[in-house]
Amino acid sequence: MKNTALWAVGLSIVAYLLFFSSVLDPNLTIYSGKDSVFLHYPFRFYLHEKLTNGEFPFWTERIFMGFPIYADVESGYLNLINVLLVALTGPIWSYKILHFLAYLLGSLSLFHFLKQKGGNLLGFWVANLVYFFSFFLLYHQQHFNMILTFYTLPTAILLANGFVLSKSWKPLLLAICIFAFQFYLGSIQAVFITIMAYCVFLLLHVDKKCALKAIVTTVFGFIVLILPTVLPTADLFLNSQRQTVGVSFTEGSFSPLSVVNLVVPFAFGSDKNYFGTAIDEDYLKHETYVYFGLSALLVALVGMHQVSDQKLRNFLYCAVALFLVLGFIRYIPLLNKTLPFPFDAFRYWGRSVVLLLFAVAVAAGSFVSSSKKPVIRRLATNLIPLAFITLLLVVNVNDKTIVNTYKYFVHRTQLSTQLLILAAIFIVTSAAIFVRWFSNSKKVLSAASVCLAAIITVDLIYFGFQTLDDMFRPGLGIAPLAQQDNSFANKRVINPDGDFERNKGLYYKQWGIFGYSQFAPGAVIAGLSRVGLNSIKDVYSNADLTWEILSNIGKYAGADSVTKNKIVAQVNTKFLEASAGEISNIVLEEGHISATVMSGADAHINTFVRNDPGWKLTVDGRNQSFTNQKSALFLEFNLGAGNHQVELTYIPTKFYIGVFLAAALGVTLVWQSKINPGFFKHE
Structure with a gap:
């Protein structure tokens, strides 16, 4: 067993290095997209600066004319592991280490889960590649908190299965800690999706009374542990533009035709000629591309129905069903008008594709691991998702996005090397599945399984490597490390240069008005718009902001000075x-x-x-x-x-209250687990 676990560690690390070996280069940083530069790295550099000076940044004056930065959960400032790593290893290496550790935890959790379900190392290799190195997770690398949360989703499922096997407190307490760790990273929607998968798994694997006890205990413990951030973040949210304006939960939904991205990589063009946003402004590349291997999908379509554990099979079906409902929510009549809380609090529900991704990974890994035959009558269930998508297409046939998808995709699709490769993958994978299905020879079965694993590996590596061109960038391209102008330290300055847009002002010691947060203060946005600044995250060009407008903004915001093209003009308002x-x-x-x-x-x-x-x-x-x-x-x-x-x-009074309540209630929960160890046992 130890040797198998060591092999799993080795395979996990090999897979990681295939795609992320550049993390070892001290001159390179994980980039992937603009959010890493505008949001995450400024947070990390500012935290490191303050910790180095012996301070903790509860409040900053560098963005939004003052902001309780610790209360913005996306900052990760209350995640103790994150803070410790930033303090010890700096803003860049801390994330590299956290990225690898979260991946390794999730990867080995996936291994142990598959092992508990009868999987082997070959099946683990396949499942690991499919889940962690799909386009969805590769293209979302710019969203640090979301990536780390979804990396540890398999850990949540493993702990749920641990409870199913033991009916004890330990897996639940560990799950509470995992969910709290995820929440303190800051991607609340990703945490919600993970908890939803965890709860569905429990409901399908144990009797309802026991499952509800476990779910209530987990959710209660989770809420207890996140009180130190929930209380201040609630204040921040209630005074934010997001609370005032709200969000549309249908924004960022997949359309029925965009399902093509599941089976065709780069369906809307490559990095250089991507036309997805011409179809729909919400079709950003990282939100739209979700390819996880045509070969893996074909194997999963058979493998899902070969799983002999009915409860696991039902969970995989439910994961797919949840994605079909949430991922296409904009196109489902009635549901696209109203959703219950907290579903209506989030947008870009296409991200629920991670549930489909996990189901496909487990199904493909199980098929490669097992010599059992699929149950033919179950294969008919594959028609249900197809029928559902077709029905949505018919109901929404005149929808602008669907029409545009057809117009752009069909008219731009030509016979290409990529399509020929996909055709070859389809033929070879189908042939290997056929042999694997109908042969009774153990040697042939093993050879077919190895062949399928090889095809999936080549498929994901060949297309996945094409996503890595912009994955890493030199460190000096991320943050202005070479120079720090302290002449305006602790003075409010209006500077519309690109160096200060969104959260880049955190790199400098001067106090600023720009910022980038889902909790951007509504009063600041409204006030600045009245004096000529219509965006506090995207810095206008110099032509848009005249000296007169800059001066008015400066007087309104209490600025010491304003700058334009490196020229300084004094405002001299008294703070x-x-x-x-x-x-x-x-x-x-x-x-x-x-x-x-x-x-x-x-x-x-x-x-x-x-x-x-x-x-x-x-x-x-x-x-x-x-x-x-x-x-x-x-x-x-x-x-x-x-x-x-x-x-x-x-x-930060609310933070201190939250810490006190979390400590008191947390001790109570642990004490309850000690005095009532059989709470979840059958009576």
Whole structure:
């Protein structure tokens, strides 16, 4: 058994290095797409800078005119493993290490799960390639949090199966930790999909009473562990543009014709001539390309019905069904009008293809592992997804996206080397399945299984390697490591240059107004739009932002200066301004501001400190309340006559409350597992 496990580790690492050997190059970083540059790396570099200086970044002034950055779950600032790795190995290597560890955990979980279901090393090799190196996960590498979450989805399923086998607390407690780890990475939708798969697995494998106990226990424990981030993030969400404007859950759905991407790689063109967004603006390449091997699909179509474990087979069917409903939700009558919470809180449900991906991986791996014959009568169920897609196509035949898909895809498709290769894969795979199906010779069966594994390997490597051209980039192309201009440190500056767009301002010590977050503060966006800035994530060209507009923005935001084409113009707004008296000894730091106010009469103090519940005011060492309205953009307060020492400090109170509640309730849950070990046993 140890030798088998070691072989599994070796095969897992070999597969990883086939696609990601460049992680070993210290000069290269994982890139894959713009979100890595605009969102994830700025978060990681800023966290490393603050930790190196002995601080923890609860509040930053570098984006959004001030932002509780720790409460944005996508930052990963409350994921202890992530924070520890960033502190020890830096912003780039920390992600490389986390990427490999998450992959290895998920890969070995897949191995043990298949082993528990009768699989062997050959089946594991196939399943591992199909799941982890499909186009869906390769093209989504720019979304760090989503990738790490889906990498560990097999771990959640393994733990669910562990509970099925043991009816004990341990697998559930471990599952709670896995889900919490995933949530603290920040892709909430990916976590929801993973938990959904976990719950369906339990419901199909144990009696309903036991399953519900396990699900309630897991969900309760999960909520307990994520309280330190849920409480502050809820505040952030309620004041965000996302809460004000909302999202359309049908955005990013697959159309019935786009199912072609399951069987044809690069169906909408290659990297250089991709035309998917001409079909539909939501058809971004990384959201649309989901190819996982024509050979793997053919094997899975047979292998899914060869699985003798009826409960596992039903789970695979349910995984496919969930994808068909969620992935095509825009085209399903009635459901495309309303979905229950939390389904309606997310868009791009095409990402549920990961459920289909897992089902295909397990089915293909099981078929290659086993010598059992498929049950012919079950093969008819393959017609159900086809009939479903056809029905959606008929119902939505005049839909603009479907018409465009037909027009672009059919008219641009020509006989090519790629189509000839796919035809060859289809013929050879079908022949190997036929031999594997009808032969009674063990040697022939083994040879056919090896042949199928080889075909799937060649299929995924040949096409998968073509996705790697933009997977890695030099480190200096990711972040401005070579220069740091500190002349504007701790001063608010309006700079529309591309170096500061979205979250790139986190690289610099000056305070900024741009930013990029799903929790972008609605008040900031609304206020800046009134003075001429219509986007705080995409920096306008210099022609769009005239000096007059920049000056107005600067005055509104309390900027020290504005810049354009490296030319600096002073605005000289006062960050703190008193209606009477003088303000001196002003010290501006992120999360802490102090000043001395001298006034012979009562004074009202206006600030350009962005309003947030975390700010606390002390005057001469005593707590005092702010006077601004809750919806106000900036903080205000009153002072009596005299000389006063004023301090504004950002304190993440909701975080501390969450930590206390999580610790107390977590201890209670563990204590319950000790005193009632047979809670899940049959009576």
